Every structure is written in structure tokens, then in C-alpha cells.
Amino acid sequence: DGGITQSPKYLFRKEGQNVTLSCEQNLNHDAMYWYRQDPGQGLRLIYYSQIVNDFQKGDIAEGYSVSREKKESFPLTVTSAQKNPTAFYLCASSMGGKRNEQFFGPGTRLTVL
């Protein structure tokens, strides 16, 4: 089955701890993305990567970090510097280019206790 997987589905973290969310895709897509979604809100872009070993900040990158060492993987670390980390996190991938249809994973719900 081709697609995007995110793990875990639910994640609990104590205040002050860093946590890493996993995102893997087997669609052979060059571009990958991380979004944050808060209740009743649209998606806000955290980071994106157009190609392996390269990534750019999105609109709300503060308190987050990413890496892109492999084409298939784009992990997101939520650091203790993120002031309000409780949210639903969505990973996506796309071919890039003019028809930029993004395919989404099932999401990870992070709750800070």
C-alpha cells in the first residue's frame, strides 16, 4: 500500500520535554511538510522540505525542528521552547511542481500534561 504514515497516533508529553513525531512516505515524493491544526482552525505550515537534506521554515517554525536525511522520512521535533504545543500535527507529501496536490497522513495528537 502506498501512503503516508505517522506515529504515534496519540502522544503525551510533560512540560519541558522534547518529543519527536515520525512521518514516513513511500510515494516517492520529493517534498514533505508538517502542519499544525488547532480546534476549529485551518492548517498552519511549520516546516517543509523540497528535497533531501534541505528544508525551510513555514509560518510557525519557532519551537520546532526537523531533519530530512532520507527521502522517505521527515521527523518533527517539538521542543520545550514551543509555548503551546498541544495540537493535532499533520504530515503531508507532494511531487512538487505546478500541480502541488499534497497527500496527508492520519495525524498525531500531541497533548502536553
Place this chain on the structure above:
Amino acid sequence: GESVGLHLPTLSVQEGDNSIINCAYSNSASDYFIWYKQESGKGPQFIIDIRSNMDKRQGQRVTVLLNKTVKHLSLQIAATQPGDSAVYFCAENSGGSNYKLTFGKGTLLTVNP
């Protein structure tokens, strides 16, 4: 459905009726638009897309209309079914970007049996 801050616009229809969901986009340089459907607790699913050189595109039971003059998109769902109940988001390719999408806040569609 215009955004009203934290409260999602809502649309309630009877099963079998047609639904029309509206979206105002922000950037006149955007030239690619997508509609996504998001069920509760899941990632967004692609429904239909349209490029700016078109005014209308049809899929299975769905039609997207694009009015570039007033920067407006609409999604029409024919013969709405209970399984269509979800939040619907429009997205634009952020001023013509090959990678970045800007998402609207979404409209909650509820289908009553």
C-alpha cells in the same frame, strides 16, 4: 462560508440535497486550488483541484467553480450523503508556489438523514 475566528462556518443539509460550500482565497497570484475533506480525527483527503485557466471542473458528484475576479471558490456536492459530513477546506498555492499551500479555516458540513 466566511471565517468568523475560532468558530467554523457550518452548513446543515438534508440527505439527498445539493450542498454548496464557499471559500474566499487571499492571493491573486495563486494559480492552483484544491478542496480537501477532513473527517473528525483524521488527515485531510483530496477531493478535487482546479487550475486558474479553468472556471469549472467536475468530478464524481462534486464540482468546483472558480471566480478569479472576486477570488472565490465553491464546492458543489450533488445528492449529499451522510458520509459527506466532514470539514471541508479550500487551499491555494500561496501566490503561485510550487510547494506551499495556504489553507482556509474550513466549513463544517452536517448531513441530516
